[in-house]
Amino acid sequence: MGERTANVEPRPVGPVLEELAATIAGRWDADPEASYTVRLLKGPEDRVLKKVCEEAVEVALASKDGDHDHVRYEAADLVYHLMVCLERQGVSLEELAGELAARFK
Ligand SMILES: N=c1c2ncn([C@@H]3O[C@H](COP(=O)(O)OP(=O)(O)OP(=O)(O)O)[C@@H](O)[C@H]3O)c2ncn1[C@@H]1O[C@H](COP(=O)(O)O)[C@@H](O)[C@H]1O
16 A cells, blocks of 8 residues: 555554444445455455455564564555455454454453
8 A cells, every 4th residue: 555654653543443444345336447445345255365365474474574664564454455354244343343352351
């Protein structure tokens, strides 16, 4: 997603993830010429599943290199593609949060 930068401004997590989830969910009727997201939503599911796997590997490789900014960049790619996958599967962020919260000890 654009250029990798050395610094990004930290932001509150919840509102950013909620805005991204709403943006992704709002892309179902978008023009496929204009939106990568709608192509992932409506294309073969394997395309987005492959991206999730690829981006997870890229997070792992960047982590092995100890490259902080690269880890952040690839993790953002992974979270975005995972969220497109969740949208396709009908798993909401609230449901995911419930799953995580249920594991709190
Ligand atoms: N967060 C993202 C986002 N993150 C990654 N990507 C795209 O995912 C693709 C990643 O593919 P690659 O890994 O091959 O590309 P790369 O990151 O250049 O390369 P690597 O370094 O990872 O190898 C690129 O086309 C990115 O543009 C994203 N595309 C969209 N979004 C969000 O989704 C919204 C809707 O976007 P549209 O798809 O334009 O509707 C946007 O406003 C953004 O908020």
